[in-house]
Amino acid sequence: MKHMLIMRATEQAVEDYENMDFEAIINAMGAYNESMIKAGVLVAGEGLAQEAGYVVDFAGETPIVSDGPYGEVHELFNGFWIIQTATPEEALEWAKRAPLTAGSKLEVRRVTDETDFAGFEDNEYVEKEKGWRAELGTE
Template sequence: MKYMLIMRATDDAYAGMANFDFDEMLATVGAFNEELIRAGVLVAAEGLTDAEEGVVVDYSSEPPLVTDGPYGETKELFNGFYILNVASKEEAVEWAKRSPISGPGFKTEIRRVSSIDEFPQDNEWVKRERAWRESTGQL
């Protein structure tokens, strides 16, 4: 099963990361990533640019409203993610507990990634997606 570990931080915790030595942070996170790779569970891992560079598309109106970052009322910023292929949610939790990106103001949300096998296989759109995934080596 695949699980997404969503790395979140409060504004203060995220700002505090600016005080970390960048090379030291890369070495620490790199060592954790290497553990995930050696364990054979890492599918993807990406960091995100600052919220100031992002936009939000709000579908509450027609046409949708596009707002530049930074976002108002931000309590926690989503600043990166991992996708792990593990046997259970409990295993995903154990990996999250080992994350070097931790401390006050940091959280990891864990969500299972749905598999295409969970959708009706006789649906035309599911068939098309399955064919695309097979053609690109994703199944």
């Protein structure tokens, strides 16, 4: 099963990060990523740039685009990993090994799979999804 580890931080963690040696951060994250690669659990992972992006709000009849991100620092996420593990407990163990500082948090969420669509196997897009995953190599 796949899990997404979503990296979040408080204002204190962001402030602490700005005072840390950037090369040490790169080395710690690199070693963590390498350990997941060697264990065969890392599927994907990326950090997110600090500059603002955009928010597309679907609250009205037509989407409204505004500068983002929005919300409080603790509501934003800074990066993610997608890992493939045998159990949710194993995903939690990997999350606990992340080289993050005080004030940082990892939200661990299961990524949906074919079992979430039981009873809809004949749906055109459920079928297409299987083909897309095979084509993209993300099965």
